[in-house]
Amino acid sequence: MSIIHNISKFFKRNTKSTKPEKKIPIHEYIAKRVKQDNADIGESVAVEEKRVVVKNSNVYMSIPLENILTNAENIVVGDFNREESLQFGKAWSDKRDTLKFDKDGMMVLSAPGSK
Numbered sequence: 240m241s242i243i244h245n246i247s248k249f250f251k252r253n254t255k256s257t258k259p260e261k262k263i264p265i266h267e268y269i270a271k272r273v274k275q276d277n278a279d280i281g282e283s284v285a286v287e288e289k290r291v292v293v294k295n296s297n298v299y300m301s302i303p304l305e306n307i308l309t310n311a312e313n314i315v316v317g318d319f320n321r322e323e324s325l326q327f328g329k330a331w332s333d334k335r336d337t338l339k340f341d342k343d344g345m346m347v348l349s350a351p352g353s354k
Contacts, residue, residue, distance in 0.1 A: 299328030
């Protein structure tokens with residue numbers, strides 16, 4: 240066998256071992272009522288990274304996906320750190336309303352879900 244063939248086999252083997260990151264189906268989490276212990280805590284308005292952003296009157300919370308118990312007609316969440324969720328929600332709200340510019344002064348448009 241040639242050296243090129245062996246090198247090719249080596250790289251093919253390494254690419255198969257890396258698992259692609261599973262993409263979150265965002266549309267399955269947006270515009271649903273979010274409940275905890277049968278109490279309505281808000282409406283899901285966005286998904287960022289591995290968190291669902293929930294709006295409740297004037298406050299935003301960002302709840303980790305791992306705390307979601309069911310996702311059907313409503314999203315039902317279990318226990319989560321409310322203070323941390325409020326902090327992440329406020330950061331998301333502040334970032335959402337911020338325009339970004341490059342070094343030449345041109346506005347940078349980012350794709351949904353990107354940083």
